[in-house]
Amino acid sequence: MKNNDIFYIQKIIEYCDIVDSLLDEYERDYAVFQSSKSFQLSTSMCIVQIGEYVSRLSDEFKQENDNIPWRQIKGMRNFAAHQYEHFEFEVLWHTITDELPELKQSLLPLL
Numbered sequence: 001m002k003n004n005d006i007f008y009i010q011k012i013i014e015y016c017d018i019v020d021s022l023l024d025e026y027e028r029d030y031a032v033f034q035s036s037k038s039f040q041l042s043t044s045m046c047i048v049q050i051g052e053y054v055s056r057l058s059d060e061f062k063q064e065n066d067n068i069p070w071r072q073i074k075g076m077r078n079f080a081a082h083q084y085e086h087f088e089f090e091v092l093w094h095t096i097t098d099e100l101p102e103l104k105q106s107l108l109p110l111l
Contacts, residue, residue: 051077
């Protein structure tokens with residue numbers, strides 16, 4: 001693993017932690033999420049940042065860890081960045097409550 005990969009993994013984990021803190025701040029309440037633009041925008045920006053860091057990981061690292069859905073993570077980033085007005089917030093909610101914790105758990109042992 002390259003040193004840059006370690007840095008990018010740490011940044012991805014950091015953004016997963018930010019989302020987790022936001023969820024705690026808003027009491028993990030989907031109704032609040034639906035009604036709070038700041039909650040939606042904050043978590044969407046974290047998704048964008050995570051996708052950016054995924055795109056900077058070396059191909060070698062991603063190939064060695066092909067159990068992680070790198071392409072889907074990047075696709076979610078692209079959708080959040082370029083199609084935000086069409087974003088289905090149920091999908092974003094699932095991503096931040098289910099998929100990001102799984103991503104973090106997959107990345108922690110790799111550090």
